[in-house]
Every structure is written in structure tokens, then in C-alpha cells.
Amino acid sequence: MKKISKYIGIFMVVALLTSCNDFLDVQPKGQLTDDEMFTDLTGYEDAMFGVYGKLATSNLYGQNLSWGMVDELGQQFGYDNTQDVSYYLNRYQYTNQQARNVVDAVWSNMYNNIANVNNVLKHINDISAGAQERKMIHGEALGLRAFMHFDLARLYCTDYTRSDASTLGLPYATEFNLKNHPRYTLQATFNLILKDLNQADSLLADDNDVTYDNTFVRDYSKGRVILFNKYAVKATKARVYYAMGKYTEAAKYAREVINATSNFALNTSTSIDSVMRFPASKEMIFGVYAADRSNAIRAAFLRSNAFGTFLEGRRDTHSIYETDLFTALSSDLRFTSFYKENTSGGSTSFSFIRLIQNDAEATRGVLKGFVLISLPEMYYILSESLYDSNQTEAISLLNKVRKSRGLGDVDATKVSTRTLFEQEMMRERMREFPGMGQTFYALKHYNRSFTDFRNIDTYQPSDAIFNLPWPDRENEYGDKVVHQ
Known part of the structure; x- marks a missing residue:
């Protein structure tokens, strides 16, 4: 939407005026006061467009969390030259100042945008007009808050399946203020993520038509695939439960997305031109508009x-x-x-x-944005979640994605055991996700050795690789830990 590009500029200015080290210093109000912004529905829409615009910037999903930093950590791409920051990210040299600046920027910009969302939530009931649209905005805001915290947890915390009750998680920011936020345990962090997602799911229950609209007419009910829609919430729940190793729940929500056939379907063409990038016709569940990254x-x-x-x-x-x-x-x-x-x-x-x-x-300017959640991922999650209980359906789901990419059925010997199946799923994710920022999370989840992009060095899985360092100042807030 054209409105989104307008607000990218506002929030980039705000980001430059805030501390790079401490999300608690953020005051993301753009150029308007709250009294001016939240007086009518247009103000709420503008505030949310600002949030989406911030997501699309280079420090977040316009680069670092799509084709940039996180795909370099995932060894999808590499720059074999010490003059480029990618060299140090590929080698997990987080003490290098260039690499540390990139890692810190993701943290600070994500929490900056979480504060933006919390400001919308703070004022969501300030007016009585447009109850249905405010309900949708309310659901989107809660869903986005969970989505952003979840990606922070995937980057900066221990993998949930290798955690226990004492494993530390994130500061989960739910208020728009400058108070120190306590650090939660990882389990409490995930509980809060799911709490937000469950409430968002309820608020967006009637958000059924989320197809892409390339006319860019200002209508908050259209083109909702580039807004955090009902199915983006369900897909994120599938991701979260999959990350937790709760495969029954992961399968439930992945299947709900797959079954929404009026909105989504795998490619059936002999070409993948229409699905390989934004807006990925019928395969994009959620994406961000960003026409300035080419x-x-x-x-x-x-x-x-x-x-x-x-x-x-x-x-x-x-x-x-x-x-x-x-x-x-x-x-x-x-x-x-x-x-x-x-x-x-x-x-x-x-x-x-x-x-x-x-x-x-x-x-x-052919590229108009980035796909953040795609339909093939839901097939992968459902397939892997079903493998132990229904191996036949699990392999069939994988083969459906393969067919949509021009391939025949997978060789049965490659998926005959759980270990072999996961190895094949790792390869499949590497084939499907370059430029989408998902491979690093898969490497972390499977927790097996892997090679660098040159296919020369082999890395053994470790927290030193998979848990990105926090900005130095943020570690000061770890003395108050919440278990709930």
C-alpha cells in the first residue's frame, strides 16, 4: 500500500533519534501526538501502516531478517571477504564490531516497533466509532506483538525444546512506557506469545478474505495478506507450537491454514515465476510491502x-x-x-x-515486498508434525510441495526413519527458503552439524552459534526474572 511507504520515512527518523542499545528509550510516536493520532479511524490505520513500514526496513524484514543477516547465519549466502560484515556473520564472530552492530540493530529496531504496537493497543478503545475495524486492528496489533517477540526468541534465546523451567527468555513488552521491563523465563515468554496469539485469533475470527490486492486503494478490508491477518495468526501459532515440540497443536493450526483453499493454494504451473517472490500468488500468508529494496x-x-x-x-x-x-x-x-x-x-x-x-x-522496481510466511512452510510443519503418527500422510504432504516445484516423489529411502526424514526436511527448507530468512531457525531447531556456504568448514551446534548476544545494556535488566 502506498500509505505504508509514506510512514516508513516517519519511523526511520524516529529510529535515528532513539538509542541503539536500549529499547526502553524508544518513543515511537512519529510526528504526531497521541491526542492528534488517535482521534479517528484514519489515525489508527496510519499508526498500523507505520508499524508495517518499520517491519519492511533494512534493519528488520527488508534485509536483516530476510535475505541479509539471518540468511548469512543460516549459510544460505556468504561474502568471502574480510571487508564485508557477512564474512563475520558467516563465521559467527559476534565479537566483531561490524557483526555486533547488525545484531544489536535487529534487537533495538524490533523492540522499537513493539513499542509502536503497544502505543496502538494503549489507545485501541479511545474512540467508539468503527468498532469492527478497531477490532481487526486490535487483533493485528496483538498478533504482531507476538510475531515480533517470537522471532526475537528464536534469535536471542535457547531453543525451546532444549530448555527447562529455569531457562531465561525475553523482556516481554506489553506496555508503552519507559519502565524497565522484567526478563521472563523462556517458558513464560512463550506463554505470553501464545496468549497474544489466542486473543488475536479470537478478534480476527471474521477476517476470512485475505487475498492480495495490487490496486493499493485505501481500504483496510482489502489486500489483507500484507496486514497481519487471521491466517498469519494461525500460521504463527503453528510456528510457535512447532518450535515448542508440541506437534499436535502445530499440526492443528498448519492444517487450518492449508484448508483455507479460497485464499491459499500451492503452485500448479510448470513455472514458479508467480510464486517465487512477493506477492507469491496464493502462497503468501503474510508479507510486507517494500518497493525500495531493489x-x-x-x-x-x-x-x-x-x-x-x-x-x-x-x-x-x-x-x-x-x-x-x-x-x-x-x-x-x-x-x-x-x-x-x-x-x-x-x-x-x-x-x-x-x-x-x-x-x-x-x-x-519489479520487487514490491517480501514474503514473511508462506504456504509451503505450513506443509512442512504439518508433515513433520504428523510423521510419527501418520507417516504416509506426512510424506504425501512433502510430495505435494515437491510436485508444485516440478519434482517427483521423494525417494522412500530418504524418509524411512525420523532422523532421515528430518535431514531431508532440512535440505527441502534450504531449497525453498533462500532469501526468506528461515534456514537459520531450522538449523537451530534440528541441532545437528552443518557446513558453511563454501561447503568447507563444518560447525557443531552450540548456544554460542545459535543464541545471538544481547546488546550490552540489555543484560542489566536480567536481575528480575518472572516465572509464569
Whole structure:
């Protein structure tokens, strides 16, 4: 929506005026006072558009939490040059100042935006007009607060399945104020995430039509796939329960999204052009509008193709996509749609072209945003959640995604045990998610050894790799821990 791009500027100015080290210093009110902002429905809409605009900036899902930092940590991409921050992120050298600045920026900007959401929630009942729309905004705001805290937990805390009652979680910010927020245990953090999501689910019960609308007409009831809609809430619940190892609940919510066939369906074309990037026709459950990121993506991925001169794809991309097994009837469409192979002087590199394929596309501004939650992920979650109880359906679900990508059924020997199945699911996530910021979370969840993007160094799983460091000042707030 055009309104969103207007408010990106306001919130970027606010971010520059706030402390990079302490989310408690944030006062994200844009250029309007509360009395001016929340006097009519337009003010509430504008405040929410500001939240979505902030999500789309480079410090969050416009780069760091999509194709940037988190995909470099996930070894989807790498820049083999000490002059670039990616070099240190690929090697988990969080003490490097460049890397630390990026990691800290994610934390501070996310909490800044959580404060934005809390300001909306603080005023949600200030007017009586537009009860139904305010109900939707209320649900979106609660859902977004949970969504942002959940991604912070995935980045900065121990994996839930390896935690206990004493494992520390996050400061869960529920108020718009400058008070010190206590740090909760990880279990309490997840309880608060689910509390917000459950309330959001109830408030958005009537939010049934969430298809994409590219007309950008100001109508809060249309084009809701780029707002935190009912199915974004359910998909996030599926993610949360999956992260907790509660597969019955994860399966329930993933299936609810998959069954919403009037809104979502896997690709059936012989091409994946319509689903490989925003708005990913019928496969995007939630995404953010961001029409200003093309030049940054071009500069990162397309400026060169020699090792150490650009942000390159994995050097074992052929192996990841198993190109040696391609046949006339089974060939992964993602391989040639996501990557361009460069051969020179006996070496081969891979340019990532999923988001921007060439200079002309960057100039035309073809990319309009980023997919944050997609339908294939719901199939993966449901498949993995069912494996122990219904192996046949689990494998069938995986094969449905494979079919939508041009592949035949998975080799039965690759999914004959839980361990083998999870290894195949890890490969499948690496094939599906480059540029979407999900691979690092999968590496952390599976907790197995993995290789770097060069396919040279092998890393053993550890908290030192998977738990990003907090900004130094935030550690001062860890003395009051809440168990609930």
C-alpha cells in the first residue's frame, strides 16, 4: 500500500533519534501526538501502516531478517571477504564490531516497533466509532506483538525444546512506557506469545478474505495478506507450537491454514515465476510491502560473480538441489529460478536471482515486498508434525510441495526413519527458503552439524552459534526474572 511507504520515512527518523542499545528509550510516536493520532479511524490505520513500514526496513524484514543477516547465519549466502560484515556473520564472530552492530540493530529496531504496537493497543478503545475495524486492528496489533517477540526468541534465546523451567527468555513488552521491563523465563515468554496469539485469533475470527490486492486503494478490508491477518495468526501459532515440540497443536493450526483453499493454494504451473517472490500468488500468508529494496539487493548479489567480490549462494548448490537426479519428468524449478550459475577459470559461483534477476528489474522496481510466511512452510510443519503418527500422510504432504516445484516423489529411502526424514526436511527448507530468512531457525531447531556456504568448514551446534548476544545494556535488566 502506498500509505505504508509514506510512514516508513516517519519511523526511520524516529529510529535515528532513539538509542541503539536500549529499547526502553524508544518513543515511537512519529510526528504526531497521541491526542492528534488517535482521534479517528484514519489515525489508527496510519499508526498500523507505520508499524508495517518499520517491519519492511533494512534493519528488520527488508534485509536483516530476510535475505541479509539471518540468511548469512543460516549459510544460505556468504561474502568471502574480510571487508564485508557477512564474512563475520558467516563465521559467527559476534565479537566483531561490524557483526555486533547488525545484531544489536535487529534487537533495538524490533523492540522499537513493539513499542509502536503497544502505543496502538494503549489507545485501541479511545474512540467508539468503527468498532469492527478497531477490532481487526486490535487483533493485528496483538498478533504482531507476538510475531515480533517470537522471532526475537528464536534469535536471542535457547531453543525451546532444549530448555527447562529455569531457562531465561525475553523482556516481554506489553506496555508503552519507559519502565524497565522484567526478563521472563523462556517458558513464560512463550506463554505470553501464545496468549497474544489466542486473543488475536479470537478478534480476527471474521477476517476470512485475505487475498492480495495490487490496486493499493485505501481500504483496510482489502489486500489483507500484507496486514497481519487471521491466517498469519494461525500460521504463527503453528510456528510457535512447532518450535515448542508440541506437534499436535502445530499440526492443528498448519492444517487450518492449508484448508483455507479460497485464499491459499500451492503452485500448479510448470513455472514458479508467480510464486517465487512477493506477492507469491496464493502462497503468501503474510508479507510486507517494500518497493525500495531493489538497489540494495542488486548491489549485494549482482554486482559481480567472482569469489570474494559479492554475496554468493552456496557453492554446493548443485548438491542441495540434487541436480544430478534431474530428469525430463522431475526437475526442481527452484534451481534455475533462484540461482544463476557463473563459470569462469574453472570455478563456479552462484548468483541469487530470486528477488531481482538483473539490472533491468532493479531499475523497473519489479520487487514490491517480501514474503514473511508462506504456504509451503505450513506443509512442512504439518508433515513433520504428523510423521510419527501418520507417516504416509506426512510424506504425501512433502510430495505435494515437491510436485508444485516440478519434482517427483521423494525417494522412500530418504524418509524411512525420523532422523532421515528430518535431514531431508532440512535440505527441502534450504531449497525453498533462500532469501526468506528461515534456514537459520531450522538449523537451530534440528541441532545437528552443518557446513558453511563454501561447503568447507563444518560447525557443531552450540548456544554460542545459535543464541545471538544481547546488546550490552540489555543484560542489566536480567536481575528480575518472572516465572509464569
